[in-house]
């Protein structure tokens with residue numbers, strides 16, 4: 563039986579990808595909670611959906627099989643017992659503690675058909691949705707002004723981050739921010755209960771119960787033996803160590819993890835917001851992640867003397883490190899916005915460096931980043947542009963919006 567997960571590079575022909583079409587969760591954004599929910603503005607739902615459909619169709623036109631998170635989760639919750647267990651997990655991770663509220667919410671959620679229930683959990687549950695007559699306890703009647711029992715999950719369309727495929731396995735991530743913490747629970751249920759995944763051996767390289775965070779936007783599969791990972795605002799050094807030890811223990815093909823430190827800022831939240839692979843020997847880069855001499859903090863992690871030890875070598879130059887680990891003489895680093903003082907940061911803010919490679923030298927990018935797109939073309943890369951007015955408001959681009967499940971080997 564063909565394994566449902568197989569990714570040994572960033573650029574091998576994309577065959578199957580997981581997306582999430584934005585739903586009512588983005589309509590539950592209000593100015594008061596934008597920062598906490600990690601948005602900078604409120605997308606207009608019909609247009610963000612239109613743009614997302616265009617993105618999905620662009621991938622299908624290139625022969626990619628597009629799977630949707632809502633469909634997979636719905637199909638995974640195929641018995642009453644699994645549905646109930648899922649609702650229990652969601653409620654306890656949403657910190658619903660009061661017995662009365664818990665019972666009312668559980669009853670409310672389970673009253674929906676499964677697909678609608680999944681959509682409701684994603685969209686969030688407002689306090690006004692539970693009838694006053696159901697409230698029996700004083701604390702339920704004395705509500706504060708916070709509008710939700712269950713917060714919306716507007717970042718779900720960035721399927722890249724909660725889980726990532728490496729080889730035939732996965733990282734199911736502990737998300738750094740509370741607003742995204744529950745997102746990776748969906749993947750736990752999908753691989754455990756969905757028929758497409760349940761009967762396969764799927765190694766978990768890193769799991770969401772680990773105490774330090776790691777997110778998929780920081781994980782880049784540079785080649786079949788080398789993973790790059792950002793030490794970033796979202797991914798902690800301790801998580802990277804655990805991940806590397808697990809990988810070396812169970813996946814003999816992977817020889818090294820290259821940890822690249824990037825500035826911890828909102829604009830650069832993950833490594834893939836400032837650095838992506840577009841061809842065998844070409845990368846996009848936002849120049850602001852390098853110091854004045856092109857210096858950076860880079861660490862190569864390799865197997866140590868035993869299963870709990872790593873050998874760590876420090877490097878300072880990204881270009882030289884990439885040449886070394888990929889065994890190449892020349893590599894092109896293509897600067898976001900051409901490295902211009904204004905176009906560079908402007909296009910990076912709108913994910914100009916966040917390309918999704920669908921084959922070696924073929925990338926999907928946002929149409930608004932015309933300076934970066936032109937430069938990619940001048941470097942021999944085929945650029946397929948997608949619409950980006952509303953999608954960009956969540957601060958993620960085509961790579962962030964896609965979780966590759968299967969790529970052809972290169």
Ligand SMILES: NC(=O)NCCC[C@H](N)C(=O)O
Pocket residue numbers: 599600601717720722723742778779780831832834835956957958959961962
């Ligand atoms: N890989 C990525 O950079 N994903 C974009 C995530 C954007 C989302 N609003 C977040 O702050 O987590």
